[in-house]
Amino acid sequence: MAVIVPFGGPPSASIDQLVGLVAADMERVNATILSRTGSDVTMIPEVANHLISSGGKRLRPMLTLAMANLTGYTGDGHIKLAAAVEFMHTATLLHDDVVDESEMRRGKKSARMLWGNEASVLVGDFLLGQAFRMMVEVGSLRALDILSAASATIAEGEVMQLAAAKNTATTEDEYLAVIRGKTAELFAAACEVGPAIAERPKAQQSACRSFGMNIGIAFQLIDDVLDYGGKAAKLGKNVGDDFREGKITLPVVLAFRRGNDTEREFWVRALEKGDITDADLDQAIGLMTKHRALEDTIQRAHHYGAMAVDALALFPSSPMKTALEQVVAFCLARSH
């Protein structure tokens, strides 16, 4: 698959510079995460740490730290806010696995397969509660406002996805509304709280929020593509999971709209019937290739990536700004 990566090509498509710049802060975030999953109820740290220690990149908390740094924040509050963002993300994953009946997560058995749906729901609730406690400790009502609104919006996006599930007539706009809610909103909030606790002008808060929103959309679109091949296995994803679950993602939306009547019948049947064979998956990938659905989804992701980079234009050049631009390139480059 030929993909054009702007921003200087693969060498800079990396999160290494970001990781280096926030390393000292991330150590404190990780210590906070560890101490806040603690509970006398031993099942809580077990379930929480299974997921938290499973090698996620912790991109969202890193973005909170990066944006606080970029906007000149000098206090301590960004550490707990970053940990809270990671807890919100982990809670969402725990609940998602129950909703999607997923068996795998990041190449390991999902928490619900090991401890059951009950523990996944409840430990998710616990982490959400702990996230809000940390936000309250930081004491910024503006940050609380941003993250509590995100919490409601994320759930709303997930319900929207549930309602749109298996509806092959979903439009690209409707699909975008879903992923803005379920994925991009947390990236946006994670970025916005940085300048918010730094008490920077509204324009800077909006710029950081916009960076987060657009990198979040790009991230999700590349995820959608990975579900139909590419480096999925390497990233701990099962190829075809979305398809088997009847999930409508952008590659499906595009292939469905561009297909003929027979093809549309295939999509309706396949996504609704629930019992998918390898041959069905092969046919789906074949139709996506025929209609360039995967390439164009990547192209769309590049569009949002470019918007993310432009959102930061008002900030002067700095190593952190460069690092954030490289994160955008990294998210896009995951697809090839």
Added chain:
Amino acid sequence: MAVIVPFGGPPSASIDQLVGLVAADMERVNATILSRTGSDVTMIPEVANHLISSGGKRLRPMLTLAMANLTGYTGDGHIKLAAAVEFMHTATLLHDDVVDESEMRRGKKSARMLWGNEASVLVGDFLLGQAFRMMVEVGSLRALDILSAASATIAEGEVMQLAAAKNTATTEDEYLAVIRGKTAELFAAACEVGPAIAERPKAQQSACRSFGMNIGIAFQLIDDVLDYGGKAAKLGKNVGDDFREGKITLPVVLAFRRGNDTEREFWVRALEKGDITDADLDQAIGLMTKHRALEDTIQRAHHYGAMAVDALALFPSSPMKTALEQVVAFCLARSH
């Protein structure tokens, strides 16, 4: 079953006086609840209102209003906090029904039977997010602290219950720790936020919290008794649900400890096997009667009820104080 009800007997065992005193405020709370379950995603108000409109007494938000009034609060914040408390409660019920695989709730089909587990998990998350948004709007960090801590503690209590499930060796103390978390903590927080936003001295905040904690424990113990008979059907509960789910409640703890080896074998077998017959349920109730397990659970509930009433002793006499004492009597009188 002979039950001694202190506090002047049945005539005052009623929530009518409380309902009357908070009626004007409750109208505003109900309007807030209605507007905050609104969403363009139509499934959200459907699921939320199914449960919210199903005839719960809204005891928790009434307690928030009552405590704000009792401690002389004159602002507007108690309305949104009361609505937030009800949302937290509703979110817990939605998640509980998924965890317990319940088919009924308040005499109607549970939300998960009508819309599925997915919607129940996610709409619960949405309501929790909306609850935090309302708290943030009120702007009291102290109230946010109380309610976010409660949110984590409630989930912790539920996980504790999960871990203790089917363990007939659970002690009375361990069981109390579970219900303090899963039930009483929200009553405690609902009561504590009243004086907290009124910025009353710590002693008043602790008194109100203590009232809530103890009425919450009493409430749950009576609930446990109701599951084995009494007026359960009238209250929309199925007799024997807890038993069929293998739930360890105080009547079981007492009957198990007071029983002989043969009886203990019955409890272990019945609570672990999952396939319960009507004869098993009859035998369980028979053993509870033999060992006075239900009567003594009611007696324990009276102990906590008395503590709740004493917690309010430092407040001067007032119609609201009398109303709150009557609510304690009402909670206890549900059992006969």
